[in-house]
Amino acid sequence: MASTLHDVARLAGVSIKTVSNVINDYPHIRPATREKVEQAIAETGYRPNRAARLLRSGRTGLISLVMPDLRNVYFAELADDVMTAAAAHGLSVLIEQIRADQGPAGELEVVEAAIQRGVDGVLYSVLALRDEDVAELRRAPVPLVLLGERIFGGPTDHVTMQNVEAARAATEHLIERGSTRIAALGAHEGEVIGSAGLRLRGYREALEAAGLPFDERLVPPGGTWFRSDGARLMRQILDSGVEFDAVFAFNDAVALGAMRVLQEAGLRVPHDVRIIGFDDLDETRYTMPTLSTIDPGRRLIAETAVEFLVERINAGEGGPAPREVEVPFRVVERESTAIG
Known part of the structure; x- marks a missing residue:
């Protein structure tokens, strides 16, 4: 049979109320008493009825x-x-x-x-x-x-996260490594407040601070930020013939889709094109090559x-x-x- 509060109290030599106070983490319990009760709970294998406690408190x-x-x-x-x-x-x-x-x-x-x-x-x-x-x-x-x-x-x-500041830092990371023609993948046309709009703002701020022009051809709008979107947007840029030497993808899934298309096209990452994502997903540690990214906290x-x-x-x-x-x-x- 399952042990009860009575069993714990009897073994510890205290009242049932004292056992209840220890279980409910009542602050004014002497350390020696708390230790005796906890030891008795361990020896008897008593398990508090959490559902009953929650019901009494009015919570779920x-x-x-x-x-x-x-x-x-x-x-x-x-x-x-x-x-x-x-x-x-x-x-x-x-x-x-x-x-x-x-x-x-x-x-x-x-x-x-x-x-x-x-x-x-x-x-x-x-x-x-x-x-x-x-x-x-x-x-x-x-x-x-x-x-x-x-x-x-x-x-x-x-x-929330620092979308604008983090996107600016991602773009600056590419610029500091010599990139000057940076594609941005994941923008949503007309969006200002959401993640895409904020990350686009950070990207543009980094370009402006570095004296680099904003080229709409490098920022094709679209997508729901899955791998398929990254692949499609990357193919669109490649087919257009516009020059680029780096990619800032607005999330890691888009980056992974884009990186696959770059490799299929015979472009080497990072030798021909550098790429950075956003989110620091677990799988980015195991891709070939491993993916630089933003850990947004x-x-x-x-x-x-x-x-x-x-x-x-x-x-x-x-x-x-x-x-x-x-x-x-x-x-x-x-x-x-x-x-x-």
């Missing part, structure tokens, strides 16, 4: 992560980082996906569905939501923390967002004013941009 121990398509490997790895960070707080994660074709209204429906599952809070990686939709977020009955680039100065905490984004959410869950109606956090990034140099 679940948070929801609402994010774009998990076929984009960045979001799959971000989800893994979020689950790891949540587990450290004793939380489990339910994942809801947003489709690119749903639009703002459909996106809000996904968030609402996540809330209806009875979660304690929501991490929401905004895809298409606009500033005018922010009022809907204020009505959320549970704490909510935003990820991504779409909403700044919103009604709650927002954790994905793990820190996950950890910070979870910490903010847990803080708001515990604070109830209170809590700090909304916070905006852009985590630090770093340029990761590998073989695809190596000198010599």
Whole structure:
């Protein structure tokens, strides 16, 4: 039979209330008493009924992560980082996906569905939501923390990466190695606020600072940032005959698709064309050649967002004013941009 609180209390020589206080991490317990209880728990094999504890507290121990398509490997790895960070707080994660074709209204429906599952809070990686939709977020009955680039100065905490600064650093990395004709793959026509628009801005800022001209022929718009998009855009540039000596791809998947097409065309990376991506996916360490990239601080984004959410869950109606956090990034140099 499973051991009980009574068994632990009897073996430790303390009251059931003391055992309960130790299990619930009550702060005012003498170290010697805590040690006796923990030893008794280990010897009896007692396992607290987590479901009952959560029921008494009015919580589920679940948070929801609402994010774009998990076929984009960045979001799959971000989800893994979020689950790891949540587990450290004793939380489990339910994942809801947003489709690119749903639009703002459909996106809000996904968030609402996540809330209806009875979660304690929501991490929401905004895809298409606009500033005018922010009022809907204020009505959320549970704490909510935003990820991504779409909403700044919103009604709650927002954790994101330094898209403009990191893209500028990636482009400068190529310029410092002698590249002067740099293609940029992954731009979205007319986009300003999203990741593509911000990374294009960083690319243009680096060119301007270096006195290099912006050539629209080197920035073909398009794509959903999969490998197939990188391959298609690279073929488009090659077919056009425009000269280039480097590529800044707006994510690693686009970079990998482009690198395959460059190699098929007989161009050597990095000898003929240097290439750098963005995201620092795990697979970039094992490509041939290994891919230089931007580490945008994905793990820190996950950890910070979870910490903010847990803080708001515990604070109830209170809590700090909304916070905006852009985590630090770093340029990761590998073989695809190596000198010599």
